Amino acid sequence: MTDSASAPYQLARDAAAAIAEASGVPAHDLALVLGSGWAGAADLLGETVWQADATSIPGFRPPAVAGHVGTLRSIRVEGTGARALVLGARTHYYEGAGVDAVVHGVRTAAATGARTMVLTNGCGGINPDWAPGTPVLIRDQINFTGATPLVGANFVDLTDLYTPALRQIAHEVDPSLDEGVYMQFSGPSYETPAEVQMAKVIGADLVGMSTTLEAIAAREAGLDVLGISLVTNLAAGISGEALSHEEVLQAGRDAGPRISRLLAETVRRITDGAA
Numbered sequence: 001m002t003d004s005a006s007a008p009y010q011l012a013r014d015a016a017a018a019i020a021e022a023s024g025v026p027a028h029d030l031a032l033v034l035g036s037g038w039a040g041a042a043d044l045l046g047e048t049v050w051q052a053d054a055t056s057i058p059g060f061r062p063p064a065v066a067g068h069v070g071t072l073r074s075i076r077v078e079g080t081g082a083r084a085l086v087l088g089a090r091t092h093y094y095e096g097a098g099v100d101a102v103v104h105g106v107r108t109a110a111a112t113g114a115r116t117m118v119l120t121n122g123c124g125g126i127n128p129d130w131a132p133g134t135p136v137l138i139r140d141q142i143n144f145t146g147a148t149p150l151v152g153a154n155f156v157d158l159t160d161l162y163t164p165a166l167r168q169i170a171h172e173v174d175p176s177l178d179e180g181v182y183m184q185f186s187g188p189s190y191e192t193p194a195e196v197q198m199a200k201v202i203g204a205d206l207v208g209m210s211t212t213l214e215a216i217a218a219r220e221a222g223l224d225v226l227g228i229s230l231v232t233n234l235a236a237g238i239s240g241e242a243l244s245h246e247e248v249l250q251a252g253r254d255a256g257p258r259i260s261r262l263l264a265e266t267v268r269r270i271t272d273g274a275a
Protein backbone atom coordinates (compact mmCIF):
# COMPACT_ATOMS: atom_id res chain seq x y z
CA MET A 1 0.00 0.00 0.00
CA THR A 2 1.16 3.56 -0.65
CA ASP A 3 1.75 5.90 2.29
CA SER A 4 -1.43 7.85 1.53
CA ALA A 5 -3.48 4.64 1.26
CA SER A 6 -2.19 3.25 4.55
CA ALA A 7 -2.67 6.48 6.56
CA PRO A 8 -6.34 5.85 7.45
CA TYR A 9 -5.48 2.38 8.79
CA GLN A 10 -2.70 3.88 10.92
CA LEU A 11 -5.15 6.51 12.21
CA ALA A 12 -7.51 3.68 13.22
CA ARG A 13 -4.69 1.90 15.09
CA ASP A 14 -3.89 5.18 16.85
CA ALA A 15 -7.56 5.55 17.79
CA ALA A 16 -7.69 1.99 19.13
CA ALA A 17 -4.57 2.63 21.23
CA ALA A 18 -6.13 5.84 22.59
CA ILE A 19 -9.32 3.95 23.50
CA ALA A 20 -7.34 1.21 25.27
CA GLU A 21 -5.33 3.83 27.16
CA ALA A 22 -8.30 6.00 28.15
CA SER A 23 -10.68 3.14 29.00
CA GLY A 24 -8.26 0.71 30.61
CA VAL A 25 -9.88 -1.98 28.44
CA PRO A 26 -7.02 -3.46 26.37
CA ALA A 27 -9.24 -5.14 23.75
CA HIS A 28 -12.86 -5.34 22.64
CA ASP A 29 -14.74 -8.37 21.33
CA LEU A 30 -17.57 -6.70 19.42
CA ALA A 31 -18.52 -3.19 18.34
CA LEU A 32 -21.82 -1.49 17.55
CA VAL A 33 -22.73 1.61 15.59
CA LEU A 34 -25.96 3.23 16.79
CA GLY A 35 -27.92 4.87 13.99
CA SER A 36 -31.01 7.10 13.97
CA GLY A 37 -33.51 5.90 16.54
CA TRP A 38 -31.01 3.55 18.23
CA ALA A 39 -29.45 5.98 20.74
CA GLY A 40 -30.98 4.30 23.80
CA ALA A 41 -30.83 0.77 22.45
CA ALA A 42 -27.42 -0.07 23.95
CA ASP A 43 -28.49 0.77 27.50
CA LEU A 44 -29.50 -2.83 28.28
CA LEU A 45 -26.22 -4.36 27.06
CA GLY A 46 -24.49 -4.19 30.41
CA GLU A 47 -22.38 -1.95 32.58
CA THR A 48 -20.73 1.06 30.96
CA VAL A 49 -17.15 0.99 32.22
CA TRP A 50 -15.91 3.98 30.20
CA GLN A 51 -17.45 6.72 28.12
CA ALA A 52 -16.04 9.75 26.35
CA ASP A 53 -16.79 12.31 23.71
CA ALA A 54 -15.76 10.65 20.43
CA THR A 55 -13.85 13.76 19.39
CA SER A 56 -11.33 13.06 22.20
CA ILE A 57 -10.13 10.03 20.17
CA PRO A 58 -8.03 10.47 16.98
CA GLY A 59 -9.98 10.61 13.72
CA PHE A 60 -13.51 11.00 15.10
CA ARG A 61 -15.53 13.97 13.92
CA PRO A 62 -18.41 15.68 15.75
CA PRO A 63 -21.87 14.40 14.70
CA ALA A 64 -23.70 16.44 12.08
CA VAL A 65 -27.27 15.46 12.90
CA ALA A 66 -29.63 16.21 15.80
CA GLY A 67 -30.64 12.91 17.43
CA HIS A 68 -27.20 11.36 16.97
CA VAL A 69 -24.93 11.21 20.01
CA GLY A 70 -21.17 11.51 19.55
CA THR A 71 -20.18 9.32 22.46
CA LEU A 72 -17.89 6.29 22.63
CA ARG A 73 -18.64 3.73 25.32
CA SER A 74 -17.01 0.55 26.52
CA ILE A 75 -19.55 -1.87 27.95
CA ARG A 76 -19.01 -5.09 29.86
CA VAL A 77 -21.75 -7.31 28.43
CA GLU A 78 -24.14 -8.58 31.07
CA GLY A 79 -24.01 -12.35 31.36
CA THR A 80 -20.98 -13.00 29.15
CA GLY A 81 -18.40 -10.49 30.40
CA ALA A 82 -17.45 -9.71 26.81
CA ARG A 83 -16.30 -6.20 25.93
CA ALA A 84 -18.46 -4.15 23.58
CA LEU A 85 -17.37 -0.87 22.03
CA VAL A 86 -20.36 1.35 21.31
CA LEU A 87 -19.98 4.05 18.66
CA GLY A 88 -22.82 6.43 19.44
CA ALA A 89 -22.72 8.35 16.19
CA ARG A 90 -21.41 7.91 12.67
CA THR A 91 -19.92 10.16 10.05
CA HIS A 92 -22.19 10.07 7.01
CA TYR A 93 -21.06 10.06 3.41
CA TYR A 94 -23.21 13.15 2.72
CA GLU A 95 -21.05 15.20 5.11
CA GLY A 96 -18.43 15.28 2.39
CA ALA A 97 -15.52 14.31 4.67
CA GLY A 98 -14.64 11.34 2.47
CA VAL A 99 -15.09 7.58 2.74
CA ASP A 100 -12.15 7.09 5.11
CA ALA A 101 -13.91 9.33 7.66
CA VAL A 102 -17.14 7.33 7.17
CA VAL A 103 -15.49 4.00 7.97
CA HIS A 104 -13.03 5.22 10.64
CA GLY A 105 -15.20 3.83 13.46
CA VAL A 106 -15.30 0.39 11.84
CA ARG A 107 -11.55 0.30 11.25
CA THR A 108 -11.00 1.47 14.81
CA ALA A 109 -13.29 -1.29 16.09
CA ALA A 110 -11.27 -3.85 14.16
CA ALA A 111 -8.04 -2.41 15.55
CA THR A 112 -9.37 -2.79 19.13
CA GLY A 113 -9.62 -6.52 18.44
CA ALA A 114 -13.35 -6.73 17.70
CA ARG A 115 -14.39 -9.77 15.63
CA THR A 116 -18.00 -8.68 15.11
CA MET A 117 -19.47 -5.41 13.85
CA VAL A 118 -23.12 -4.63 14.55
CA LEU A 119 -24.37 -1.85 12.27
CA THR A 120 -27.72 -0.23 13.01
CA ASN A 121 -29.54 2.53 11.18
CA GLY A 122 -32.81 4.32 10.71
CA CYS A 123 -34.16 4.09 7.18
CA GLY A 124 -37.12 4.29 4.86
CA GLY A 125 -39.16 1.17 4.19
CA ILE A 126 -40.45 0.15 0.77
CA ASN A 127 -42.62 -2.73 2.03
CA PRO A 128 -45.88 -1.08 3.19
CA ASP A 129 -46.35 -3.83 5.81
CA TRP A 130 -43.43 -2.37 7.79
CA ALA A 131 -44.98 0.31 9.99
CA PRO A 132 -42.64 3.02 11.32
CA GLY A 133 -40.87 1.50 14.31
CA THR A 134 -40.36 -1.95 12.72
CA PRO A 135 -36.82 -3.40 12.98
CA VAL A 136 -35.68 -5.33 9.88
CA LEU A 137 -32.60 -7.51 9.57
CA ILE A 138 -30.33 -6.61 6.66
CA ARG A 139 -29.87 -9.65 4.40
CA ASP A 140 -27.85 -7.99 1.66
CA GLN A 141 -27.10 -4.52 0.35
CA ILE A 142 -26.88 -2.30 -2.70
CA ASN A 143 -24.16 0.33 -2.44
CA PHE A 144 -25.57 3.09 -4.65
CA THR A 145 -23.09 5.77 -3.57
CA GLY A 146 -20.59 5.12 -6.33
CA ALA A 147 -17.93 5.15 -3.61
CA THR A 148 -15.99 2.44 -1.80
CA PRO A 149 -13.57 2.36 1.14
CA LEU A 150 -11.32 -0.05 -0.77
CA VAL A 151 -8.34 1.17 -2.74
CA GLY A 152 -6.40 -0.79 -5.36
CA ALA A 153 -6.86 -4.35 -6.60
CA ASN A 154 -8.55 -5.43 -3.37
CA PHE A 155 -11.24 -7.86 -4.53
CA VAL A 156 -13.07 -8.47 -1.24
CA ASP A 157 -15.76 -11.16 -1.51
CA LEU A 158 -19.18 -9.84 -0.41
CA THR A 159 -21.23 -13.00 -1.05
CA ASP A 160 -22.13 -13.40 2.63
CA LEU A 161 -21.52 -9.80 3.64
CA TYR A 162 -24.11 -10.02 6.43
CA THR A 163 -22.97 -13.12 8.29
CA PRO A 164 -25.67 -15.84 8.07
CA ALA A 165 -24.88 -17.26 11.53
CA LEU A 166 -25.41 -13.84 13.12
CA ARG A 167 -28.73 -13.37 11.29
CA GLN A 168 -29.74 -16.79 12.60
CA ILE A 169 -29.05 -15.65 16.17
CA ALA A 170 -31.17 -12.51 15.69
CA HIS A 171 -34.02 -14.65 14.32
CA GLU A 172 -33.82 -16.89 17.37
CA VAL A 173 -34.04 -13.84 19.62
CA ASP A 174 -36.98 -12.37 17.68
CA PRO A 175 -38.71 -14.90 15.39
CA SER A 176 -40.97 -12.17 13.98
CA LEU A 177 -38.01 -10.29 12.41
CA ASP A 178 -38.22 -9.83 8.65
CA GLU A 179 -35.16 -9.52 6.40
CA GLY A 180 -34.54 -7.04 3.62
CA VAL A 181 -32.03 -5.62 1.15
CA TYR A 182 -30.69 -2.22 2.22
CA MET A 183 -29.82 0.32 -0.45
CA GLN A 184 -27.61 3.28 0.40
CA PHE A 185 -28.24 6.53 -1.44
CA SER A 186 -25.75 9.38 -1.11
CA GLY A 187 -28.30 11.75 0.45
CA PRO A 188 -28.73 14.15 2.11
CA SER A 189 -32.05 14.65 0.37
CA TYR A 190 -34.49 11.80 0.80
CA GLU A 191 -35.35 9.97 -2.43
CA THR A 192 -37.93 11.07 -4.94
CA PRO A 193 -40.86 8.67 -5.37
CA ALA A 194 -39.34 7.70 -8.75
CA GLU A 195 -36.03 6.80 -7.10
CA VAL A 196 -37.87 4.69 -4.54
CA GLN A 197 -39.61 2.84 -7.39
CA MET A 198 -36.21 2.26 -9.01
CA ALA A 199 -34.88 0.92 -5.72
CA LYS A 200 -37.82 -1.46 -5.48
CA VAL A 201 -37.39 -2.71 -9.06
CA ILE A 202 -33.70 -3.48 -8.55
CA GLY A 203 -34.39 -5.45 -5.39
CA ALA A 204 -34.18 -3.07 -2.43
CA ASP A 205 -36.54 -3.21 0.54
CA LEU A 206 -34.95 -0.45 2.63
CA VAL A 207 -33.45 2.91 1.64
CA GLY A 208 -30.99 4.87 3.72
CA MET A 209 -27.86 6.99 3.79
CA SER A 210 -25.38 4.83 5.69
CA THR A 211 -24.15 1.32 6.49
CA THR A 212 -23.07 -0.14 3.11
CA LEU A 213 -19.63 1.51 3.06
CA GLU A 214 -19.11 0.54 6.71
CA ALA A 215 -20.12 -3.07 6.00
CA ILE A 216 -17.59 -3.28 3.16
CA ALA A 217 -14.84 -1.87 5.40
CA ALA A 218 -15.81 -4.32 8.14
CA ARG A 219 -15.58 -7.23 5.73
CA GLU A 220 -12.23 -6.03 4.44
CA ALA A 221 -11.03 -6.07 8.07
CA GLY A 222 -12.25 -9.65 8.44
CA LEU A 223 -15.13 -8.85 10.79
CA ASP A 224 -18.44 -10.66 10.89
CA VAL A 225 -21.24 -8.20 10.19
CA LEU A 226 -24.76 -7.94 11.57
CA GLY A 227 -27.01 -5.18 10.22
CA ILE A 228 -30.33 -4.12 11.67
CA SER A 229 -32.44 -1.33 10.23
CA LEU A 230 -35.19 0.47 12.05
CA VAL A 231 -37.86 1.50 9.56
CA THR A 232 -38.62 4.99 10.80
CA ASN A 233 -40.71 6.09 7.84
CA LEU A 234 -42.21 4.67 4.69
CA ALA A 235 -39.99 5.63 1.75
CA ALA A 236 -41.09 8.58 -0.37
CA GLY A 237 -44.23 7.93 -2.39
CA ILE A 238 -45.10 4.67 -0.60
CA SER A 239 -47.59 6.23 1.83
CA GLY A 240 -48.35 9.52 0.09
CA GLU A 241 -47.26 11.49 3.17
CA ALA A 242 -44.25 13.83 3.25
CA LEU A 243 -41.14 12.76 5.21
CA SER A 244 -40.05 14.56 8.37
CA HIS A 245 -37.06 14.20 10.67
CA GLU A 246 -39.42 14.52 13.67
CA GLU A 247 -41.27 11.38 12.49
CA VAL A 248 -37.91 9.58 12.41
CA LEU A 249 -37.09 10.56 16.00
CA GLN A 250 -40.58 9.62 17.22
CA ALA A 251 -40.44 6.16 15.60
CA GLY A 252 -37.15 5.58 17.40
CA ARG A 253 -38.68 6.53 20.74
CA ASP A 254 -41.70 4.26 20.15
CA ALA A 255 -39.57 1.28 19.11
CA GLY A 256 -37.13 1.75 22.00
CA PRO A 257 -38.09 -1.13 24.27
CA ARG A 258 -38.31 -3.69 21.45
CA ILE A 259 -35.03 -2.83 19.76
CA SER A 260 -33.22 -2.48 23.08
CA ARG A 261 -34.18 -6.02 24.06
CA LEU A 262 -33.40 -7.34 20.57
CA LEU A 263 -29.94 -5.77 20.57
CA ALA A 264 -29.04 -6.77 24.13
CA GLU A 265 -30.10 -10.40 23.80
CA THR A 266 -28.51 -10.78 20.35
CA VAL A 267 -25.19 -9.35 21.57
CA ARG A 268 -25.34 -11.60 24.62
CA ARG A 269 -25.72 -14.70 22.44
CA ILE A 270 -23.05 -13.58 19.94
CA THR A 271 -20.53 -13.00 22.72
CA ASP A 272 -21.34 -16.11 24.71
CA GLY A 273 -17.96 -17.78 25.08
CA ALA A 274 -16.03 -14.77 23.72
CA ALA A 275 -14.70 -13.49 27.04
Ligand code: 8IG
Binding pocket: 036, 122, 123, 124, 125, 185, 187, 189, 190, 191, 207, 208, 209, 232, 233, 234, 235, 236, 243, 248
Ligand atom coordinates in the same frame (compact mmCIF):
# COMPACT_ATOMS: atom_id res chain seq x y z
I1 8IG B 1 -34.24 7.76 9.17
O1 8IG B 1 -36.54 7.41 3.70
C1 8IG B 1 -34.20 7.70 7.20
N1 8IG B 1 -33.06 7.74 6.55
N2 8IG B 1 -32.32 7.62 1.97
N3 8IG B 1 -34.46 7.51 2.84
C2 8IG B 1 -33.12 7.61 3.03
N4 8IG B 1 -32.56 7.70 4.22
C3 8IG B 1 -33.37 7.68 5.27
C4 8IG B 1 -34.76 7.59 5.17
C5 8IG B 1 -35.33 7.48 3.88
N5 8IG B 1 -35.26 7.59 6.40
